[in-house]
Amino acid sequence: MASRRTTLDLRTAVLLTLPPLFWAGNAVVGRALVGLFPPLALSFTRWLIAAAVLLPWVWPALWAQRRALVAHWKLVTLVGALGIGCYNTFQYLALQTSPAINVTLIAASMPVFVLATGALFFGEPARGGQWAGAALSLAGVVWVLARGEPARLLAFQFAPGDLIMLAANLTWTFYTWLLRTRRPDISLGPFLAAQIVVGTIAIAPLAAAEAVTGSVPITWNATTIGALAYVGIFPSLVAYYAWARGVARVGAVLPIYFANLTPIFAGALSTLLLGETPQVYHAVGLALIVAGIHLASRQRSRGV
Numbered sequence: 001m002a003s004r005r006t007t008l009d010l011r012t013a014v015l016l017t018l019p020p021l022f023w024a025g026n027a028v029v030g031r032a033l034v035g036l037f038p039p040l041a042l043s044f045t046r047w048l049i050a051a052a053v054l055l056p057w058v059w060p061a062l063w064a065q066r067r068a069l070v071a072h073w074k075l076v077t078l079v080g081a082l083g084i085g086c087y088n089t090f091q092y093l094a095l096q097t098s099p100a101i102n103v104t105l106i107a108a109s110m111p112v113f114v115l116a117t118g119a120l121f122f123g124e125p126a127r128g129g130q131w132a133g134a135a136l137s138l139a140g141v142v143w144v145l146a147r148g149e150p151a152r153l154l155a156f157q158f159a160p161g162d163l164i165m166l167a168a169n170l171t172w173t174f175y176t177w178l179l180r181t182r183r184p185d186i187s188l189g190p191f192l193a194a195q196i197v198v199g200t201i202a203i204a205p206l207a208a209a210e211a212v213t214g215s216v217p218i219t220w221n222a223t224t225i226g227a228l229a230y231v232g233i234f235p236s237l238v239a240y241y242a243w244a245r246g247v248a249r250v251g252a253v254l255p256i257y258f259a260n261l262t263p264i265f266a267g268a269l270s271t272l273l274l275g276e277t278p279q280v281y282h283a284v285g286l287a288l289i290v291a292g293i294h295l296a297s298r299q300r301s302r303g304v
Helices: 010-032 039-064 066-071 073-097 100-107 110-121 128-145 150-155 160-181 188-212 222-250 254-259 262-274 280-297
Strands: none
Touching: 010 073, 010 222, 010 254, 010 262, 039 066, 039 073, 039 188, 039 222, 066 073, 066 188, 073 100, 073 160, 073 188, 100 160, 110 128, 110 160, 110 254, 128 254, 128 262, 128 280, 160 222, 188 222, 222 254, 254 280, 262 280
16 A cells, blocks of 8 residues: 555645544533433434435446445445444444543543554554553643543543543544544545445434334424524545545544544533633643643554
8 A cells, every 4th residue: 555644734634624523512512402302313304404404416426436335245235334324323322321521531532542553454563652641632632621630530430431532432433443444445525425325224223123112202493403403414424535635644643642632622511502611621631631632643664
């Protein structure tokens, strides 16, 4: 595989900043909808909306590249099931039973998952600076979650949904590596559309089973409709597009460090929505995360 540039330019930095921004909004919305919208129904409806928005735009290219998609149907099915079906469903399920601090802290361990998975399954040994960057950015997240008081972490307890979020981490890790190492020569729009279709189909029977078993009834109002419009477009289409472009430009490892910006953006959104005043620990945490991203981006290795 050809050597890829691993240092950042402004365009790539913007591409990789958009997904954590929109994913932070997705977490806030997902938590806000607990009790108003069942998690599997939310995951299914989200991707149904995304498919309805995207397919008319990419249909000509999708049809033109149908033979390539069929030829790579196993990979398309796998990445669609992992990145669309499993990850988002697991996240919404985790938010039902785990507080935000648990889910965010577990998600912040993603760089370690990516580095270990790359070394174990994809023949991509990590460099020392990448491990150091992972540790530094994770420290920034932990500092924010502890609100600048490490003693708070002593009271941290795992909730049932934490195991689900660990599974979500694992599915996203393999999804990212497969995008980096196995992606066929198919345009991004048709490839993403095919993933969304596969993921939506995979979620459908689970959402149907959830409805049959008498889960939380759906509450239709302006809040839920607006929330669905948001999750169906921004954390779905815009974030996935930006993520795929970022991975294509700098590989599988560096983008994961940007994912650690998610809790920072979540804090900022909470400030806007709840009127909470930013604290010094937010600035310290952000500085550590940015330093970790910078340290990781300085590593120049082939194919990472």
